[in-house]
Amino acid sequence: MRRLLVVVPLALIVVALLVGNAPAQELKLTVEEVRQRVLQSNRGVQSAKEEVNKAKSEIVTARAGAFPEIDLSSYYRRDFSIAPVFFEADGEIQQLKFGFKNNFGASISLRQPLWEGGKVFTAYKIAKQYHQYAQVGADRVGAVAVHDGELLLYRAILDEARVAVLKQALKTAEKNLEVVEAHHSQGMVSRFELMRARVERSNLLPRILGAESDVRLSKKRLQSFLDIDLDQPVALVEPDDDTSLESLGALEFFTDTALASRRELKQIDLMVDMTRRAVRVARAGYFPSLAAVSNYSWQSQSDEFTLSKNEATSFTAGVTLSLPIFDGGVTRGAVGKMKAEHRQSLINQQELTDQIRLEVEQAYDQLVQAQKMVQIHRETIAQAEEGLRIADLRYQAGEGTLLEVLSAQTVLTDVRTSLAEATFAFRRSLAALKLASNIDTIGD
Template sequence: MKFARHFFRSAIGPAAFILAATTPFAAPATEPPPPAPARIDLQTAIGYALEHNFAIRQARERIREQEGVVVEVKAQALPNVGAGGNYQFGEREISNSQPQSNHGWSLNLTASQTLFAGGGVRASIQSSELVREAALLDLKAVINAALLQVRTNYYQVLLARERITVQEENLRLLEQQLKTTTDRFEAGTVSGFERLRAEVAVANAKTPLISARNDYRLAIEALRQSLGLTTRRTESLDSAAEIVGKLDFEPVSFDLRSATESARANRPDLQRLSKLVAASERAITTARSGYYPRVAAVGGWEAFKGRTLAVSDGREGAFIGVQSQWDIFDGRATSGRVAQARSVVEQNRLTLVERELAAEVEVRRAYSSWQEATELVEASGRVVEQAEEAVRLANARYSAGTGTQLDVLQAQVELTTARTNQVQAYYNYNVAIATLRQAMGLTDALVQG
């Protein structure tokens, strides 16, 4: 019991020191969120997202993690140097030293270098480097997907704003029509029914305007999320920054065959899977290394307690040699690991072929959507011109007394529909171009380098 009390009393001090030394410092306070740009156009949105989008930031961290894995694996090919020490206090009767003593100590410094490991070390290094390259390609794929989302959300904001403009213009024209009808009713040239119908038309026009304004607020929040713009303030992005830009139509040509070939050559997700296939093939060599002995050169220095506890009285010396370990029979564990590695290779190959097929289908769908959007833009432009002329003629006929109020209201409804369809077609066209480029494996057009 005296020995136990003495041992634990001696151990409390070093253990407490080790615990204090390894306890991490308190994490620094979270940095304040970056301010929103004062003016957000598409170029600014893309640039901001590259720095602050959370999916992109997480992908960068995965690369940093994989770089650490590469360093760890490469350490197997480098010399390993370690130092150790031991101090014992026990009963004299169980001591192995001569003369027997209830105290004992030893020190050692050992270095080892792997000489042969069946090719497993080299294969592991190659595999880890290929996985790191796959992580870089994954970052590129994440960037492409994130920037496509930013573009889509940015265009959605512009679309919602254009819809507000269309509905406000529609409401203004209907209110003007109501004023004209009211003046004519007071002059006794039209019935009260026509004034009532004009009032109903104005009231009905307020509903889509309210919905358009709400869609704009929601689009703003979706854009803020895709940008990675965090804020502790209560104001919206629209009040903190001016969002500029306009949906337009700039003709762009694509070829389906060239788009498909570009996808096979440039899509980072396909390139990433190719790297993973190559990495898994190296893993077979790593697994097969278990069939071979592992040989390492070792050397070092050791010191032991001598006749007294004094270090100067200790015994010491250097040594050098070769160590080998060979699992002649391991219960077929190595065979199992080889079978698993081969299965992983085949799974990765099948995944690559499946993804290549999915990429081709994705390109064809995006190309078809681009064709549809192009045709809709061209058609919607002609319809708006015709609808504007129809409204002008309906108003002229109504003023001349040869047309009815119903003709005017119907023409105005058709004009609003045509303008709404046009801005929707512009939105679909711009999104279709961005989606097709992403399907082709091309980086966003506004990304420098």
């Protein structure tokens, strides 16, 4: 039994250590997975959602101005020494003491605004509009965050592609070195050519190390943006791109869609209306305010510590009217400020419309240009591969030179790198067009 009590805990400890030391499962990140994680975990998106909650609280605050204010208060006072009142009677100074040692009291008061120059109702409408403004802003933050998350993914994929291109070049350089070494052993090439082939191979190694470092950093940036543990292994899944753009609509379609649905335009429309209403709120300072008031109070006084002696109550009700006569120009200044902000919002509205048109047109043109570059580099790769194949055959047959082979190899590496960069530019331009036009997919 004792052995069992010792063996079982030890077995559990060993299992726990094995589980703890097991390598973490690799997390695959697709474009769709990145989008979902951005909306769920990105810190900027979460902060924007809290801004919506703040705006919702402003509605409650503005609405409170239309409800009555009810206050309850109470007190207790102990008079340790009561000051007498002196007076003269029949030629003699007399004194009397008024009051008791213990004083209790309580009151409840009510104030109900009846008219505040329309300020309360207008402020409530502004608060509701600001909640919509914040919600639209949060949606915009989410869209921008998704766009940024996609770019981080595409950047990391580009860095991986650069590593793959360099490793292909290294493989070709090693194969080329084997051929040169064979020729050198047969006395067909000089030692200079052998050293040159070795240097060409060695020069690729530090470039590969640097490119691999770029991949690690790109992944870390993406993981940080998605709020993923930086020690979590991730695998990037490259999207299947349709670079033909056969279903790409006309520029006018994207422009019209952007002008009809861009969140910034919805926000500026709300801002124009809010500033217009804010002028009315400021003007309310010129008007009188009317409120109903009521108060009920109770008090008790006694030399003994009791609430049941010498009690008295009172109840009052009425209305109060406050008419502003002169405030030193405070209201006038507030009205002028709100009018200026309203005019400013109208100017910003027109400027934003023009800016959105330009954003859509720029993103559209960049996408078309990026697609052409992808097509050009794909065609060039086939030619560069054929050029390297011919240079290799010529060199192996003793008709070509090592310089021809190295030049062809460099050209192929450059073209492959250019294709990876052009593909990244295409994806970046496509993401920019989606963001600018507020369209999720091409052709929708």
